[in-house]
Amino acid sequence: xxxxxxxxxxxxxxxxxxxxxxxxxxxxxxxxxxxxxxxxxxxxxxxxxxxxxxxxxxxxxxxxxxxxxxxxxxxxxxxxxxxxxxxxxxxxxxxxxxxxxxxxxxxxxxxxxxxxxxxxxxxxxxxxxxxxxxxxxxxxxxxxxxxxxxxxxxxxxxxxxxxxxxxxxxxxxxxxxxxxxxxxxxxxxxxxxxxxxxxxxxxxxxxxxxxxxxxxxxxxxxxxxxxxxxxxxxxxxxxxxxxxxxxxxxxxxxxxxxxxxxxxxxxxxxxxxxxxxxxxxxxxxxxxxxxxxxxxxxxxxxxxx
Amino acid sequence: xxxxxxxxxxxxxxxxxxxxxxxxxxxxxxxxxxxxxxxxxxxxxxxxxxxxxxxxxxxxxxxxxxxxxxxxxxxxxxxxxxxxxxxxxxxxxxxxxxxxxxxxxxxxxxxxxxxxxxxxxxxxxxxxxxxxxxxxxxxxxxxxxxxxxxxxxxxxxxxxxxxxxxxxxxxxxxxxxxxxxxxxxxxxxxxxxxxxxxxxxxxxxxxxxxxxxxxxxxxxxxxxxxxxxxxxxxxxxxxxxxxxxxxxxxxxxxxxxxxxxxxxxxxxxxxxxxxxxxxxxxxxxxxxxxxxxxxxxxxxxxxxxx
Numbered sequence: 001x002x003x004x005x006x007x008x009x010x011x012x013x014x015x016x017x018x019x020x021x022x023x024x025x026x027x028x029x030x031x032x033x034x035x036x037x038x039x040x041x042x043x044x045x046x047x048x049x050x051x052x053x054x055x056x057x058x059x060x061x062x063x064x065x066x067x068x069x070x071x072x073x074x075x076x077x078x079x080x081x082x083x084x085x086x087x088x089x090x091x092x093x094x095x096x097x098x099x100x101x102x103x104x105x106x107x108x109x110x111x112x113x114x115x116x117x118x119x120x121x122x123x124x125x126x127x128x129x130x131x132x133x134x135x136x137x138x139x140x141x142x143x144x145x146x147x148x149x150x151x152x153x154x155x156x157x158x159x160x161x162x163x164x165x166x167x168x169x170x171x172x173x174x175x176x177x178x179x180x181x182x183x184x185x186x187x188x189x190x191x192x193x194x195x196x197x198x199x200x201x202x203x204x205x206x207x208x209x210x211x212x213x214x215x216x217x218x219x220x221x222x223x224x225x226x227x228x229x230x231x232x233x234x235x236x237x238x239x240x241x242x243x244x245x246x247x248x249x250x251x252x253x254x255x256x257x258x259x260x261x262x263x264x265x266x267x268x269x270x271x272x273x274x275x276x277x278x279x280x281x282x283x284x285x286x287x288x289x290x291x292x293x294x295x296x297x298x299x300x301x302x303x304x305x
Numbered sequence: 306x307x308x309x310x311x312x313x314x315x316x317x318x319x320x321x322x323x324x325x326x327x328x329x330x331x332x333x334x335x336x337x338x339x340x341x342x343x344x345x346x347x348x349x350x351x352x353x354x355x356x357x358x359x360x361x362x363x364x365x366x367x368x369x370x371x372x373x374x375x376x377x378x379x380x381x382x383x384x385x386x387x388x389x390x391x392x393x394x395x396x397x398x399x400x401x402x403x404x405x406x407x408x409x410x411x412x413x414x415x416x417x418x419x420x421x422x423x424x425x426x427x428x429x430x431x432x433x434x435x436x437x438x439x440x441x442x443x444x445x446x447x448x449x450x451x452x453x454x455x456x457x458x459x460x461x462x463x464x465x466x467x468x469x470x471x472x473x474x475x476x477x478x479x480x481x482x483x484x485x486x487x488x489x490x491x492x493x494x495x496x497x498x499x500x501x502x503x504x505x506x507x508x509x510x511x512x513x514x515x516x517x518x519x520x521x522x523x524x525x526x527x528x529x530x531x532x533x534x535x536x537x538x539x540x541x542x543x544x545x546x547x548x549x550x551x552x553x554x555x556x557x558x559x560x561x562x563x564x565x566x567x568x569x570x571x572x573x574x575x576x577x578x579x580x581x582x583x584x585x586x587x588x589x590x591x592x593x594x595x596x597x598x599x600x601x602x603x604x605x606x607x608x609x610x611x
Contacts, residue, residue: 097424107580109416109449114578117404142416142456149452268591271421271583273414278578 001261003028004058004304005067006051007039011300016224016246019291020093023250024067026295031258036063037300042071052079059083061304065257070094070103071137091256093249094138095271102256102270104249108139110276111223111242112146113153118240118279119193119221120154129193129218132180132201133162135170140197143223147195159188162197169201177204185209191218198222199229199241206237225280227290234285245277247294308568309341311365311611312374313358315349318607320480321507322533323553324376326598327400330557331374333602338565340371344607349378350478362386366393368611371568374560377401377410378444398564400556401445402578408567409577411560413551415446417583419453422528422549423461425586426500429526429546432462434499439487439512440469441504442477450530454502466495469504476508484511492516498525505529506536506548513544532587534597540587547588554598556581 005024009017025035038054040047051068056079058066066083068076070092077098080090084099095103119129131147134140144162151158160167166183169176177196184194185208196202202222209215222229225243232238252274259265280288312331316324332342345361347354358375363386365373373390375383377399384405387397391406402410426436438454441447451469458465467474473490476483484503488511491498498521503509509529516522522544529536532550539545559581566572587595 095421097428105414105417105583107412107414107417109453110412110414110580113449114402121404142420145452145456146416149449153448269585271585273417273580273583276412276578276580 001032001064002034002036003065003067003257004054004061004063005035005037006054006069007037008042008069008071010039010041015226015291019246020250021300022297023247023295024254025250025298025300026247027251027254028257029298031262033064033257033261035301036304037302038304039302048072048075052076055079055083057304059086059088063088063304064261066090067253067257068092070096073097073138089260089267091253093253099269101260102267102272104253104256104272104274106139106244106249106274107276108142109146109149111244112143112148113150114279115195115221115223115240115242116147116150116156117154119195119219120151120156122219122239123156123192125155126157127192128157128159128188128190129195130160130184130188130191131158131162131167132177132184132194132196132205133168134197134201135168135172144197147197156193159191160184169197169204172198172200174200174204177201178208179204181205181208182212185212185214193219196220196222199224199226202232202238202241203228206232225277225288230280230285230288233280233282236282240279240281243277243280243288245275247291249274251295307339308371309343309368310335310372310374310564311361311368311370312342312344313361313376314344314346315376315378317346317348320348322535322598323506323531323551326553327557328607329598329604330554330602331561332557332605332607333554334558334561334565336603336605338569340565340568342608343370343611344609345611346609350480355382358383359386362390364611366390366395370395370611372396372398372564374564375399377403380404380445396567398560400560406576409563409574409579411556411563411579411581413446413556413581414583415449416453416456418530418549418551419450419455420457421586422502422530423454423457425547426502426526426528427457427461427463430463430500434463435466435495435497436463436500436502437466437491437495437498438469438474439484439491439501439503439508440475441508442475442479447504451504454504463500466498467491476503476511479505479507481507481511484508485515488512488515492519492521501525501527503527503529506531506533509539509545509548510535513539532584532598537587537592537595537597540589541592543589547586549584550587550595551584552582554602558602
């Protein structure tokens with residue numbers, strides 16, 4: 001059996017996205033299913049059209065299943081419908097607003113709540129904190145909503161609105177985080193805590209804090225559990241990173257495919273939720289295993305031929 | 306059965322079918338592993354419930370139970386008695402995660418539920434429709450669900466007509482009777498409502514009665530959460546458009562499985578957190594595939610007291 005995963009970033013551009021694909025590949029290999037990958041760089045303006053083209057290629061190649069990462073919940077509805085008309089089951093990471101066989105959704109909001117609660121446990125009541133938001137992507141929005149919810153429920157004082165452009169890292173890279181952090185540091189002369197929404201943003205934030213001469217003023221927590229963020233935790237530069245178990249997310253998506261293709265389960269709009277993950281702190285950082293050691297990083301097979 | 310576990314249930318039997326199903330799901334897995342479940346009911350709506358819960362935990366410690374299970378409504382409550390139980394070597398497991406250390410917790414994807422519920426309702430309504438949400442008693446899981454509902458509705462082309470975090474629009478009792486005041490409030494304030502989301506099925510049942518009395522039940526599409534038998538019946542009769550089945554018995558089995566891993570498998574947990582199933586929206590279109598909670602696990606009568 002051969003399946004097609006329409007990946008969202010070129011290999012090497014984002015370690016988390018790479019690790020997710022390896023988790024998916026590993027689970028499918030265990031079940032004797034081959035994974036092929038077509039990569040569409042979603043940073044390019046015509047990515048929606050290219051995503052539809054990749055799906056058409058999969059249909060033409062008669063793949064046994066399609067796996068698609070949903071960024072815009074309304075797209076690529078027509079291409080997916082065409083695949084399903086030809087009897088090709090479709091699985092998605094995140095849930096679209098069109099019918100598919102099964103979707104894996106993420107507990108982003110819960111991550112945000114627990115990150116905020118952890119930060120609150122390190123700070124006095126009503127301590128002043130700021131949050132750096134991310135791009136207009138479902139996962140990141142839900143995460144930031146959870147952070148805001150957790151900050152407020154924990155009795156901390158939220159100084160900024162992470163949904164306005166000034167306090168967001170819309171590029172989702174470290175440099176964007178650095179710029180957003182500079183804007184926050186300029187606006188708020190004192191911070192007890194700062195939550196950059198993800199690790200890349202946190203890494204840029206650390207640079208901005210050093211440049212502003214405010215090292216040691218505030219405690220930080222971010223999300224993803226990337227190796228660089230864990231290093232920052234070990235070095236005492238950040239207090240925590242929420243490890244989202246990205247290879248586990250890939251494996252969980254693979255499990256849905258295996259249930260349908262090998263177990264012959266009839267899945268119609270099935271929803272599964274990714275594992276919660278855990279917070280990596282200075283206390284437990286020694287137990288952290290890099291993503292690359294959790295599943296074999298066998299080279300992914302790009303293309304359908 | 307050589308091990309005995311204590312569960313402090315937050316409502317008496319039959320007050321909320323989802324809470325009952327969680328207990329039966331928990332018991333189902335524990336029984337299968339040869340572990341006995343004892344239940345002390347501590348109705349969270351009653352005065353003195355805090356003392357009652359505390360005494361129940363102390364009783365569990367005195368009885369040297371193999372584990373204690375709590376349903377967390379206030380994440381800060383019972384820090385001390387739980388710490389004492391753990392210090393006495395009794396592991397503590399919780400439904401919903403508290404703000405203090407326990408061995409393991411099951412949490413719910415409440416926010417995701419709220420978002421998916423909103424998306425389903427919106428798929429039934431034309432652009433510009435006005436939607437109301439009746440909130441709950443501001444427990445952890447209810448507040449998260451309402452946050453998901455608000456998020457889903459605010460991102461849509463429909464209008465959220467009220468603030469479901471305002472106690473005026475909340476069912477603070479978490480039972481059908483508590484839906485009356487917020488529903489009457491909404492009906493008095495709003496001459497037209499296109500969609501209504503009572504945050505759970507019990508609230509929906511109370512709201513439905515008010516709407517029928519006011520002759521406005523056909524004006525709006527209604528959805529709620531839990532997937533309780535009475536709500537599924539309302540879907541079947543076309544009185545509501547859907548109920549999100551949160552797989553209440555599955556919540557219980559999820560925690561039960563973690564407990565068995567510890568009590569029988571010797572696995573050690575410290576602040577371990579796992580997710581309950583997502584569930585699904587039950588509508589007229591998929592009712593034929595739906596199985597009641599009582600058919601998913603064995604509903605052996607619960608044994609009260611120690």
